[in-house]
Amino acid sequence: xxxxxxxxxxAPHTLAGAYALNAVTAADRIRFExxxxxxxxxxxxLRELGEAxxxxxxxxxxxxxxxxxxxxxxxxxxxxxLPPLVGHAGAGRRARRGPATQGVRRRRPAFPRRxxxxxxxxxxxxxxxxxxxxxxxxxxxxxxxxxxxxxxQVLTAPDAVLLTARVRAGGTATVVMSRHDRALVFMTVxxxxxxxxxxxxxxxxxxxxxxxxxxxPPPRDGMTSPVIARGLSPGDWVGxxxxxxxxAGTPTSTPILMLKLV
Amino acid sequence: xxxxxxxxxxxxxxxxxxxxxxATDASLEGLLNQVARGDQAAFEAVCARTxxxxxGVVRAVVRDPFQAEEVAQEVLLDVWRAASxxxxxxxxxxxxxxTIAHRRAIDRVRAEQRAADRQLRAxxxxxxxxxxxxxxxxxxxxxRVQRCLGCLTSLQRESVTLAYYGGYTFREVARLLxxxxxxxxxxxxxxxxxxxxxLGGE
Numbered sequence: 001x002x003x004x005x006x007x008x009x010x011a012p013h014t015l016a017g018a019y020a021l022n023a024v025t026a027a028d029r030i031r032f033e034x035x036x037x038x039x040x041x042x043x044x045x046l047r048e049l050g051e052a053x054x055x056x057x058x059x060x061x062x063x064x065x066x067x068x069x070x071x072x073x074x075x076x077x078x079x080x081x082l083p084p085l086v087g088h089a090g091a092g093r094r095a096r097r098g099p100a101t102q103g104v105r106r107r108r109p110a111f112p113r114r115x116x117x118x119x120x121x122x123x124x125x126x127x128x129x130x131x132x133x134x135x136x137x138x139x140x141x142x143x144x145x146x147x148x149x150x151x152x153q154v155l156t157a158p159d160a161v162l163l164t165a166r167v168r169a170g171g172t173a174t175v176v177m178s179r180h181d182r183a184l185v186f187m188t189v190x191x192x193x194x195x196x197x198x199x200x201x202x203x204x205x206x207x208x209x210x211x212x213x214x215x216x217p218p219p220r221d222g223m224t225s226p227v228i229a230r231g232l233s234p235g236d237w238v239g240x241x242x243x244x245x246x247x248a249g250t251p252t253s254t255p256i257l258m259l260k261l262v
Numbered sequence: 263x264x265x266x267x268x269x270x271x272x273x274x275x276x277x278x279x280x281x282x283x284x285a286t287d288a289s290l291e292g293l294l295n296q297v298a299r300g301d302q303a304a305f306e307a308v309c310a311r312t313x314x315x316x317x318g319v320v321r322a323v324v325r326d327p328f329q330a331e332e333v334a335q336e337v338l339l340d341v342w343r344a345a346s347x348x349x350x351x352x353x354x355x356x357x358x359x360x361t362i363a364h365r366r367a368i369d370r371v372r373a374e375q376r377a378a379d380r381q382l383r384a385x386x387x388x389x390x391x392x393x394x395x396x397x398x399x400x401x402x403x404x405x406r407v408q409r410c411l412g413c414l415t416s417l418q419r420e421s422v423t424l425a426y427y428g429g430y431t432f433r434e435v436a437r438l439l440x441x442x443x444x445x446x447x448x449x450x451x452x453x454x455x456x457x458x459x460x461l462g463g464e
Contacts, residue, residue: 014444017451018432022368023425025433043352049451050357052458056426057319057360059407064317064334069309072335076305076342084298084346158369180373 016042020049026156151226154178154185161262167191167240168256175238177261182232184261188216188224188240197245202227205251205258206236215247216240236261290355291348298346305342313338315356316363323367323429333370337363364426371429410460418453421446 012035018024019032036042154160157178164174171190177183186202194200200216213229229238240257241248290311296304316337321330340362348358411419417439424435436446 014447014451015432017422017449017454018425018447020454021422021425021432021450022364023430023432023435023450025431028431047353047357048458049454050353050361052454052461053364053426054315054354054357054360055403055407055410055457055461056422057315057364058356059404060322060427061314061318061403062321064313065331068317068331068335069306069313069338072309072338072342073302073306075335075339077302079339079342081298081300082343082346158373 013039013042016045016049020046020053026153026158030152030156150183150228150230151185154181154183154228157181163259163262165257165259169242173238173240173257173259175259175261177232179232183228183230184232184238185226185228186213186238187226188219190222191216191219191224193219194242198242199245199247200224201241201243201247201251202229203239203241203251203255204229204232204236205239205255206233208233208236210239210250212247212249215243232261291350294341294345294348294355294358297342298348308341309338312341312356312359315360319360319363320367322427323364324370329370330367333366334363337366340366368429406461407457410457413460414453414456415449417441417445418449418456421449422453422457425450 012032015024015028015032015035019029024032036046155176157180159180160176160178162174162176164172167173167188170192171188174187174189176185188200191200202213202216204211204213211231214227216224216227218224238257238259238261239251239255241251241253241255243252290308293304293308293311297308313334317330317334320334320337321327324330324333337359341359344362348355352358411423414422420439421432421435424430424438425432428435430438432446432450433443435450436443439446
């Protein structure tokens with residue numbers, strides 16, 4: 001995925017049709033959704049275009065096998081539903097994020113209009129659909145600020161998976177991984193502050209041995225900003241240890257988090 | 263549609279509208295509302311109503327029947343899970359569901375074929391809807407859409423159908439059709455607007 005500025009970046013509105021048809025790459029989608037957030041006219045237009053694409057879908061409708069519906073209904077009985085989106089912490093209004101292409105995703109005015117925030121929003125749209133996304137994790141992700149387009153790429157990868165786990169020392173870790181990109185993004189919230197000259201260090205642990213990903217940055221507002229780990233191998237776990245301030249070559253303490261990468 | 267008939271509604275079904283604002287959409291929205299509160303009978307009715315369009319669009323894009331079933335199943339479960347996130351102000355329930363289905367299908371083919379030479383698919387993939395047309399229940403809806411597609415210029419029609427049924431990005435469509443990317447983008451938007459106008463006018 002390349003992020004160079006293209007000529008049409010000046011006229012993102014022309015992407016409306018391609019966007020409604022899902023004929024855009026992740027990068028295009030992010031760019032267009034940033035535009036959407038500022039374009040009232042687009043909302044109405046997309047609604048119209050969405051009805052046209054729904055008609056295209058209707059034109060190829062075909063009965064699914066009866067077992068398929070039966071399986072879905074059986075599965076639904078043991079599948080927890082997502083709660084409605086209500087006010088986020090610190091936000092005095094309803095969060096509006098739907099799983100469809102249909103509309104403006106508002107952001108808090110103070111929220112930095114960084115690429116990755118748009119990426120996180122785009123991911124969350126997909127993630128909300130993919131299900132299992134806890135509101136906490138949504139907040140973590142939305143609040144996460146980043147420095148690197150790789151993060152956007154992982155977050156918007158079609159195969160992105162979100163994992164969360166409790167850290168033994170306290171707090172929660174969130175991992176978004178793309179098996180295809182062999183990369184993951186790691187964030188935490190609520191990790192206890194470390195006394196003295198010690199740091200949290202992130203590892204990939206698996207058949208290829210323990211590889212250091214790096215030290216977690218110091219938390220801000222209780223959260224550590226995203227850390228990227230590349231070069232995932234099959235069978236890897238993510239591990240978090242407490243190490244001496246500069247980090248260690250191999251883990252020197254029992255991991256306070258071990259998360260199997262699915 | 264009431265909840266009481268949701269059981270009977272399973273099995274071979276007519277297609278209820280193509281997301282064009284028919285009266286039936288209002289009740290689909292109502293059903294989604296009930297689904298959001300965990301109403302399984304309502305969900306069965308939603309599956310009966312949207313199953314054909316979900317399965318149809320996924321099959322058109324994904325092609326492989328086994329994978330299409332898998333994806334369609336995921337889509338319907340998404341509807342169950344995310345029903346509370348449906349916002350009626352932003353479009354019809356039918357459009358909401360088909361968008362989920364189409365995105366999931368596109369995600370599947372792109373994940374699988376990102377590295378592959380997509381051009382190979384072009385020849386066999388153009389205007390996929392013909393392949394499954396004979397199985398469509400909603401003959402009238404289908405014919406109407408096809409008639410309206412016929413009102414588009416050939417470049418508009420090819421751009422729209424290659425993107426929607428073929429799962430190509432606009433850049434890929436531009437390459438396939440040998441026209442500039444900007445032209446394809448414009449044709450997609452114009453084509454959808456014209457399609458919408460035609461469908462709304464009938």
